[in-house]
Amino acid sequence: xxxxxxxxxxxxxxxxxxxxxxxxxxxxxxxxxxxxxxxxxxxxxxxxxxxxxxxxxxxxxxxxxxxxxxxxxxxxxxxxxxxxxxxxxxxxxxxxxxxxxxxxxxxxxxxxxxxxxxxxxxxxxxxxxxxxxxxxxxxxxxxxxxxxxxxxxxxxxxxxxxxxxxxxxxxxxxxxxxxxxxxxxxxxxxxxxxxxxxxxxxxxxxxxxxxxxxxxxxxxxxxxxxxxxxxxxxxxxxxxxxxxxxxxxxxxxxxxxxxxxxxxxxxxxxxxxxxxxxxxxxxxxxxxxxxxxxxxxxxxxxxxxxxxxxxxxxxxxxxxxxxxxxxxxxxxxxxxxxxxxxxxxxxxxxxxxxxxxxxxxxxxxxxxxxxxxxxxxxxxxxxxxxxxxxxxxxxxxxxxxxxxxxxxxxxxxxxxxxxxxxxxxxxxxxxxxxxxxxxxxxxxxx
Amino acid sequence: xxxxxxxxxxxxxxxxxxxxxxxxxxxxxxxxxxxxxxxxxxxxxxxxxxxxxxxxxxxxxxxxxxxxxxxxxxxxxxxxxxxxxxxxxxxxxxxxxxxxxxxxxx
Numbered sequence: 001x002x003x004x005x006x007x008x009x010x011x012x013x014x015x016x017x018x019x020x021x022x023x024x025x026x027x028x029x030x031x032x033x034x035x036x037x038x039x040x041x042x043x044x045x046x047x048x049x050x051x052x053x054x055x056x057x058x059x060x061x062x063x064x065x066x067x068x069x070x071x072x073x074x075x076x077x078x079x080x081x082x083x084x085x086x087x088x089x090x091x092x093x094x095x096x097x098x099x100x101x102x103x104x105x106x107x108x109x110x111x112x113x114x115x116x117x118x119x120x121x122x123x124x125x126x127x128x129x130x131x132x133x134x135x136x137x138x139x140x141x142x143x144x145x146x147x148x149x150x151x152x153x154x155x156x157x158x159x160x161x162x163x164x165x166x167x168x169x170x171x172x173x174x175x176x177x178x179x180x181x182x183x184x185x186x187x188x189x190x191x192x193x194x195x196x197x198x199x200x201x202x203x204x205x206x207x208x209x210x211x212x213x214x215x216x217x218x219x220x221x222x223x224x225x226x227x228x229x230x231x232x233x234x235x236x237x238x239x240x241x242x243x244x245x246x247x248x249x250x251x252x253x254x255x256x257x258x259x260x261x262x263x264x265x266x267x268x269x270x271x272x273x274x275x276x277x278x279x280x281x282x283x284x285x286x287x288x289x290x291x292x293x294x295x296x297x298x299x300x301x302x303x304x305x306x307x308x309x310x311x312x313x314x315x316x317x318x319x320x321x322x323x324x325x326x327x328x329x330x331x332x333x334x335x336x337x338x339x340x341x342x343x344x345x346x347x348x349x350x351x352x353x354x355x356x357x358x359x360x361x362x363x364x365x366x367x368x369x370x371x372x373x374x375x376x377x378x379x380x381x382x383x384x385x386x387x388x389x390x391x392x393x394x395x396x397x398x399x400x401x402x403x404x405x406x407x408x409x410x411x412x413x414x415x416x417x418x419x420x421x422x423x424x425x426x427x428x429x430x431x432x433x434x435x436x437x438x439x440x441x442x443x444x445x446x
Numbered sequence: 447x448x449x450x451x452x453x454x455x456x457x458x459x460x461x462x463x464x465x466x467x468x469x470x471x472x473x474x475x476x477x478x479x480x481x482x483x484x485x486x487x488x489x490x491x492x493x494x495x496x497x498x499x500x501x502x503x504x505x506x507x508x509x510x511x512x513x514x515x516x517x518x519x520x521x522x523x524x525x526x527x528x529x530x531x532x533x534x535x536x537x538x539x540x541x542x543x544x545x546x547x548x549x550x551x552x
Contacts, residue, residue, distance in 0.1 A: 019538055075527065076488045093524040093533065153549070153552070156549050157549040157550055160550075167549060167550045167551075168548060168549055168550040169509060170512065174514065174515070177514060178512060178513075181514050181517075181518075185524075211549055211550075213550050213551045213552055215512065215513050216513065216536075216548070216550070217508075217512075217513050217535040217536055217552065218513070218522070218533060219513060219514075220524065252528070282551075326530055381551060381552070382549070382550075382551075384460050384461050384462050384464075384547060385461055386461075387461045387462045410536070414551050415551040418551055418552055421533065421534065421537070422537070425532075425533060446480050
């Protein structure tokens with residue numbers, strides 16, 4: 001794709017932007033205004049264009065163009081804030097860099113805020129002011145969502161989730177059949193007919209959610225978790241209806257839809273009367289359902305929420321499962337998903353598990369909250385039109401992986417896994433990509 | 447959207463290489479995609495069993511089949527499907543079978 005052609009393409013989505021009316025743009029601005037709280041207003045007035053964010057961004061590092069600079073992307077949003085919501089911007093727009101929200105600007109918002117940002121939040125760590133850039137870009141995305149301008153692949157994934165109950169449109173019978181098939185396979189694998197994959201088990205302690213991608217195409221990660229629960233003798237269940245941990249409303253910026261999707265898990269918990277909601281290895285699902293959903297829903301949860309990593313680390317600490325690292329001999333490195341680690345606070349559990357599960361564990365540099373995004377976050381995997389940029393931006397992660405010399409990349413996020421699989425192919429890394437629980441399950445001593 | 451050259455004909459694909467017009471698919475296109483997208487130089491009978499099933503399922507249901515259905519119909523073990531198609535059932539097998547990109551984290 002020639003990026004210079006951004007403004008001449010005759011894509012139906014671009015035509016939609018060209019046909020926006022002043023009323024449409026006013027609607028977007030109204031929604032944008034509703035999202036500006038005191039904290040955001042301070043941020044909008046704080047960027048001093050120091051440029052320290054440049055080298056923190058995987059888009060800038062790989063593309064080296066001004067459009068990829070976090071401060072530039074944020075500047076597109078600040079220009080609109082100033083023009084419509086500040087005294088100086090309304091009266092002397094040229095002095096303060098205020099910009100008109102015309103169709104050309106809308107197009108640049110879409111191209112930049114959806115197309116050049118994975119909402120990974122790494123720029124905020126390097127920001128001399130501490131501006132939460134990802135949150136501001138997400139708020140601006142929400143204004144675009146209000147006028148139907150969520151890019152097609154992301155929008156269709158949200159629609160599938162809303163209409164079909166999960167983001168891949170899996171039918172209930174197929175899900176139930178898949179779960180019972182996995183149960184049979186597990187019983188055969190460990191030669192134990194007592195092994196179960198419980199479904200809709202009332203009053204189970206743990207209510208385990210999955211990323212539909214697992215059931216649809218990559219179910220070994222479900223089997224791995226089932227094996228760990230079985231080995232620990234823990235009470236747990238899957239759900240026949242509300243089981244989707246994903247929430248692409250986090251990426252579109254549409255809080256209402258995001259809240260509706262997360263509320264399904266709240267209802268699922270109520271229906272089964274479980275004690276703890278356990279979120280699968282899914283970065284954005286963790287951020288959405290652990291941290292954001294109570295805000296979206298304006299209510300506190302009446303139950304505990306954990307990542308499956310916290311649960312499994314607990315099993316190891318309590319001596320309820322035994323792992324033999326000799327069972328995983330190949331060198332393993334770990335990719336930290338932004339939404340789980342930098343923005344989610346789950347940092348050491350995955351390391352604790354891996355140190356018990358593999359013989360050689362090599363950290364990538366940088367790691368933990370300073371990690372680089374794989375490039376697949378922020379809805380990038382769903383937005384096909386930006387996929388070439390996504391692959392290029394993933395070059396930073398590919399190089400990090402290569403430098404470790406590892407043969408296996410573990411990562412507790414299915415979204416990251418998919419991007420890492422593409423990077424593996426594109427950059428010829430010759431590694432295997434696994435979830436943390438898969439490695440733990442492989443190391444189990446039964 | 448981009449085009450790829452195939453035997454003097456231009457096939458429209460999306461930016462990730464999924465075929466845009468599903469009815470342009472035929473077995474020769476599958477062979478071409480297999481090499482280009484998943485580095486599979488030779489499609490064996492086992493590959494075809496998976497590809498043909500995915501294709502038939504898609505034409506009837508307008509979506510890709512779950513891995514469970516693929517295993518059940520072909521009689522192949524799960525791990526064998528991943529060996530056949532290193533890019534996986536979606537970006538490997540379904541793409542070669544001429545399906546559009548599925549929704550979700552793929």
